[in-house]
Amino acid sequence: xxxxxxLEGVRKTFGKVVAVKDLDLVVKxxxxxxxxxxxxxxKTTTLxxxxxxxxxxxxxxxxxxxxxxxxxxxKRGIAMVFQSYAVFPHMTVEKNIGFGLRMRGVxxxxxxxAVREVAELLQIEGxxxxxxxxxxxxxxxxxxxxxALVMRPEVLLMDEPLSNLDALLRLxxxxxxxxxxxxxxxxxxxxxxxxxxxxxxxxxxxxxREGEIVQxxxxxxxxxxxxxxxxxxFIGTPPMNFLTARVEAKDERLFLAxxxxxxxxxxxxxxxxxxxxxxxxxxxxxxxxIEVLPTPKEGSIQAHVLVIEPLGAQQLLTVQxxxxxxxxxxxxxxxxxxxxxxxxxxxxxxxxLFDEATGLALG
Amino acid sequence: xxxxxxxxxxxxxxxAITFSLWVLIPVFLIAFSAFTxxxxxxxxxxAVFPSHFSLETMRFFLGAYGVxxxxxxxxxxxxxxxxxxxxxxxxxxYAVARFHFRGKGTxxxxxxxxxxxxxxxxxxxxxxxxxxxxxxxxxxxxxxIHTAMALPFAVIITTGIFMGVPKELExxxxxxxxxxLGAFVRVxxxxxxxxxxxxxxxxxxxxxxxxFAAAILTVRxxxxxxxxxxxxxxxPLDFRFAGGFFMILPALLFMFLIRRYLFxxxxxxxxxx
Numbered sequence: 001x002x003x004x005x006x007l008e009g010v011r012k013t014f015g016k017v018v019a020v021k022d023l024d025l026v027v028k029x030x031x032x033x034x035x036x037x038x039x040x041x042x043k044t045t046t047l048x049x050x051x052x053x054x055x056x057x058x059x060x061x062x063x064x065x066x067x068x069x070x071x072x073x074x075k076r077g078i079a080m081v082f083q084s085y086a087v088f089p090h091m092t093v094e095k096n097i098g099f100g101l102r103m104r105g106v107x108x109x110x111x112x113x114a115v116r117e118v119a120e121l122l123q124i125e126g127x128x129x130x131x132x133x134x135x136x137x138x139x140x141x142x143x144x145x146x147x148a149l150v151m152r153p154e155v156l157l158m159d160e161p162l163s164n165l166d167a168l169l170r171l172x173x174x175x176x177x178x179x180x181x182x183x184x185x186x187x188x189x190x191x192x193x194x195x196x197x198x199x200x201x202x203x204x205x206x207x208x209r210e211g212e213i214v215q216x217x218x219x220x221x222x223x224x225x226x227x228x229x230x231x232x233x234f235i236g237t238p239p240m241n242f243l244t245a246r247v248e249a250k251d252e253r254l255f256l257a258x259x260x261x262x263x264x265x266x267x268x269x270x271x272x273x274x275x276x277x278x279x280x281x282x283x284x285x286x287x288x289x290i291e292v293l294p295t296p297k298e299g300s301i302q303a304h305v306l307v308i309e310p311l312g313a314q315q316l317l318t319v320q321x322x323x324x325x326x327x328x329x330x331x332x333x334x335x336x337x338x339x340x341x342x343x344x345x346x347x348x349x350x351x352x353l354f355d356e357a358t359g360l361a362l363g
Numbered sequence: 364x365x366x367x368x369x370x371x372x373x374x375x376x377x378x379a380i381t382f383s384l385w386v387l388i389p390v391f392l393i394a395f396s397a398f399t400x401x402x403x404x405x406x407x408x409x410a411v412f413p414s415h416f417s418l419e420t421m422r423f424f425l426g427a428y429g430v431x432x433x434x435x436x437x438x439x440x441x442x443x444x445x446x447x448x449x450x451x452x453x454x455x456x457y458a459v460a461r462f463h464f465r466g467k468g469t470x471x472x473x474x475x476x477x478x479x480x481x482x483x484x485x486x487x488x489x490x491x492x493x494x495x496x497x498x499x500x501x502x503x504x505x506x507x508i509h510t511a512m513a514l515p516f517a518v519i520i521t522t523g524i525f526m527g528v529p530k531e532l533e534x535x536x537x538x539x540x541x542x543x544l545g546a547f548v549r550v551x552x553x554x555x556x557x558x559x560x561x562x563x564x565x566x567x568x569x570x571x572x573x574x575f576a577a578a579i580l581t582v583r584x585x586x587x588x589x590x591x592x593x594x595x596x597x598x599p600l601d602f603r604f605a606g607g608f609f610m611i612l613p614a615l616l617f618m619f620l621i622r623r624y625l626f627x628x629x630x631x632x633x634x635x636x
Binding site: 083086103104 | 537
């Protein structure tokens, strides 16, 4: 059973702070949607509004076509996994997982069976008699997920469920959550500030900032075609590079002038750039879309290497072009020294252009 | 182990031992005296340890006029106080711990202000009001005064207890099908129980030990401390020792119980999290 979630003009304020600003959002049936954003962007509040743990000031919340705006969490057909797990310390794992079914008045033998099934799914069937204080963080995490899944909710809500795990465990649980979702197909809303988690888990990502969704799209969309400078700078390690460039024309062809160098953009940009001739735009390019040359040559941009950071599979170079600092990913075979002058070639088709004043994507 | 560490440890233990003796020596002296045969109490010089264990003194005390009755009065007053205090104090503590409301800081401070006025100052006006309301010389009246005395502590203690129970636990219960009240009863309350038990015992002891208000507001329905304080000047030495020991007893039991409760419930699961 999976339901669609629809938010219509949802607004939530805390005193004078507007946490969620007239938000419209549709999460499709069986979709895995990630709410991504820096802390304080309203993503958790949005989730709590869906859960019914916060009353919305304005707007409506629909789950599975039902208007649940005025319903308490218990009657919304949701289940939630909390950041702190919120596993009940005075109950065994079995009682914890069975709690929701007991509240529903499900017969005991059925509860036992359902608990066992979901415990097997999450590989915690050996821990059923233990108390949470006897479990590790990762195990408690599994109990929290099992406790939510056993309810067979229409909608599964997760609030940074992996943020309290160590890095290795997080990687492992991430893959498991993805696998679980594929098997169960429950509509899921997942809150995180970790953009890698968002990219790897989400069918779609809603990037939030100051209570608003600034971009909603597939991971590829959000990564390759950020809607504005904020999204480009927030997603990706390293984040997207931005340079101020001046639109210039020479022999009927358009160029983007960065200091003394010029980049020729793809033809598709022409109509837009024509209208901005002689003006500045922001040029955005990801570190992996820049080719590095040991020495500058015709058509390349001259850059000064400041820092070299080996990252295992690649090396991250911090280089200076004019007044701009760029982060460039280069292969480990590229041998380079700090202080060296190298050439950069931007992949034409990966260039993104933004309005200098508003930061919004052009085109 | 460094020299500084040793020094610190030594000083710490010396302080602990000093404080323990400070509290325990009078307790022991009273306890020994309460179980000393009567004639030995009046000998001079008197031995610290009794020659043999005797219930004679205690029997004399319990057999004295009004003691058993005032003992029952005390228990009744303490239980009433306990009920009133928890019924009002625990929800207040919960509210302060969980909700944000205007004037919360003022409330927390204000609740302590009620303890700013000495009982002696309030006693006479209270007696007058109680006479008018027909509460004078009743156990209910004493219980109400004791509730007023215990309530600030109860609110402060229960606030701390409920703050120690993470809010998400109740929210999780609510997402799993509980109403707000259901979440409180099934999750917050059981987790707060050890602390609430401690608060309850504390309240009981406050009421049990309170002398002044009880002595002023009652004539015939004395509580035990009020009875003892009004009769002690005219009582023999053995009565005083036995009475003293009897008064200490609940506080001692309270200490032992609170220890067990605070350290052994759920292996400190709440604190850990």
